[in-house]
Amino acid sequence: MDAPLDTAESWLAARGEKLTELRREVLSLLLANHGPIKAYDLLAALQKQRPGASPPTVYRTLDFLVAAGIVHRIDSLQSFVVCPTFHAPHQGVLLVCERCHGVEELDSPLWMETMRRELAGSGFAMNQHELEIKGLCRNCQVVTV
Template sequence: MPDPHDCPGCAAPDLAFAAHDHAHCAHDALERAEALTAATGARMTPVRRRVLEILLEEHKALGAYDVLARLAQEGFGNQPPVAYRALEFLVEQGLAHRIQRLNAFTACVHPGEDHAPAFLICRTCHMVAEAEATAARASLDAEAAKAGFQVERSTIEALGLCPNCRGQA
């Protein structure tokens, strides 16, 4: 199986906003997703696969209705549950993330890996980079433990300007 880190533009937040061979990393991510779902016994249906392909097309977060519009154009159906079920499956399998700030979804650049992501969201173009936030999560866990609280899930989202949009400002 190809190493998902072979494409630094997709895996590294400092390069995700830069030009890179995105077709290569999208293809590798799709192959990895197929292997991961097969290994866990989950079923990658044609709709689920297509939704992941749509999310992998760009480093942008897409809303469920954006995904649904694409599916409907391609003959997969136009009822919201079609998109929502596929997106839910991808999130549950660790193949996509929900970006709360945008009420949207983005493909995971580290599928199958135990990681603590932080999302760098460009407020202008909505490009999203996934940064490693293990240190931030460890700090949060330590502070929570002082209060007797155990964190089960957290999402870190940072809003700002990507290098391209900063250059245009």
């Protein structure tokens, strides 16, 4: 787990920001979960290490990690997941499995560039997006008997 934390620390340093101890703890909890996790589940886990942690503590930390391009907020699941590759602003497409709640990211597919051009042609300037597409992942499509 140290490699992703080191990568996050380097990513933030290049942006002139720091991976504080609290941010490191929250990111560690996200990484240990291996999938989407709700903010209140993160809070419960964090309170084992920091009994005084409160919802604003977790939400502020998550907001920072999302803005930094390290974490995605999965609106349809009301949860958070670590980005497989850090980038900001978010430009990927999130594939969300409706059965197992797994999340996979497609990083800037070619058709997104077409959409950007179309939006620019209509006079709309897109800053960032996180598009969620819901369906079934490869594993959940396998019919079980």
